[in-house]
Amino acid sequence: MLNAYRLHHAFADQTAVLDNVSLSLEAGEWLGLSGHSGAGKSTLGQLLAGHLAPQAGTIEVDGEALPRSGLQPVQWLPQAPELSVNPRWRVKRILEEAWTPPAELREAFGIEPGWLNRYPGALSGGELQRVCVLRALAPGVRCLVADEISSMLDPLTQLALWQALREVVDERRLGVLVISHDAALLERLCPRQLTLSEGRLSPSVRHGAQSA
Ligand SMILES: Nc1ncnc2c1ncn2[C@@H]1O[C@H](COP(=O)(O)OP(=O)(O)OP(=O)(O)O)[C@@H](O)[C@H]1O
Numbered sequence: 001m002l003n004a005y006r007l008h009h010a011f012a013d014q015t016a017v018l019d020n021v022s023l024s025l026e027a028g029e030w031l032g033l034s035g036h037s038g039a040g041k042s043t044l045g046q047l048l049a050g051h052l053a054p055q056a057g058t059i060e061v062d063g064e065a066l067p068r069s070g071l072q073p074v075q076w077l078p079q080a081p082e083l084s085v086n087p088r089w090r091v092k093r094i095l096e097e098a099w100t101p102p103a104e105l106r107e108a109f110g111i112e113p114g115w116l117n118r119y120p121g122a123l124s125g126g127e128l129q130r131v132c133v134l135r136a137l138a139p140g141v142r143c144l145v146a147d148e149i150s151s152m153l154d155p156l157t158q159l160a161l162w163q164a165l166r167e168v169v170d171e172r173r174l175g176v177l178v179i180s181h182d183a184a185l186l187e188r189l190c191p192r193q194l195t196l197s198e199g200r201l202s203p204s205v206r207h208g209a210q211s212a
Pocket residue numbers: 011012017035036037038039040041042043044
């Protein structure tokens with residue numbers, strides 16, 4: 001479904017962060033991505049979601065290039081949700097930017113009605129993260145890049161977020177690229193895992209499980 005082919009990306013005056021990187025993500029697949037800090041995981045996530053343009057290579061979803069405008073079929077969910085919202089919009093407008101999530105999903109993601117009239121600065125990081133994750137699930141979205149989305153949550157809230165997300169993802173057969181430094185989390189969520197190192201992707205070496 002999502003196919004990235006021979007991506008290359010280097011920031012000015014630096015060696016390539018991504019060097020000839022190819023990746024595919026199937027409908028309904030949970031794919032893990034790890035790699036040391038600065039390896040280029042977020043850069044790859046932003047390329048896949050159309051936030052950055054690759055200097056070489058192609059990205060297609062269901063055989064089509066990413067659209068230049070309108071709803072992006074690949075949604076990048078960054079670790080810091082406050083960077084992806086307009087601080088002058090109230091939470092209701094942020095949540096309903098691309099669609100109106102039904103009440104049962106708001107409940108499943110633990111979004112309280114009392115938050116809707118607030119500005120994002122009046123929510124905790126974890127609360128705003130849940131708003132941003134649900135916002136990204138608009139009809140027409142095919143893949144998510146979940147970039148360290150649960151690292152600021154307590155363990156119970158983290159579990160509830162992944163459970164709520166899994167229900168929607170499995171029902172709609174979305175593809176999810178989970179970027180994390182948390183090996184246990186990746187092991188729990190992702191049957192297949194990749195590691196990014198020195199600009200290259202390779203299957204992760206996993207302990208107690210067969211690498212995919
Ligand atoms: N806009 C930019 N301009 C210049 N260099 C950048 C820019 N964005 C990222 N980099 C550099 O590119 C490299 C990869 O960054 P990236 O954020 O993709 O790494 P990461 O693997 O996601 O790291 P982490 O695990 O710490 O989040 C880093 O060395 C970073 O400093």
